[in-house]
Amino acid sequence: MIKYSLRCSHGHAFESWFDNSADYDAKAAEGALSCPECGDSAISKSIMAPNIGKAAPQPAPACGMGGCGAGACAFANS
Numbered sequence: 001m002i003k004y005s006l007r008c009s010h011g012h013a014f015e016s017w018f019d020n021s022a023d024y025d026a027k028a029a030e031g032a033l034s035c036p037e038c039g040d041s042a043i044s045k046s047i048m049a050p051n052i053g054k055a056a057p058q059p060a061p062a063c064g065m066g067g068c069g070a071g072a073c074a075f076a077n078s
């Protein structure tokens with residue numbers, strides 16, 4: 001499944017899930033997409049920042065007082 005940020009010709013932004021990019025293309029081609037606000041079927045796909053090529057910094061794991069998770073915790077042995 002893939003989530004796209006979509007936008008109608010009136011500028012309403014919304015999000016929708018698709019099986020894959022071909023699923024989006026097929027639905028867009030047959031006019032199956034419509035704006036939930038105004039019903040406009042002129043939907044375009046917003047540019048989304050890809051999650052590849054640039055690793056987001058990993059947040060520190062949330063550790064409970066009693067440790068967390070079978071040695072997987074980065075702080076368990078420090």
Ligand SMILES: [Zn+2]
Binds near residue numbers: 012
């Ligand atoms: Zn709209």
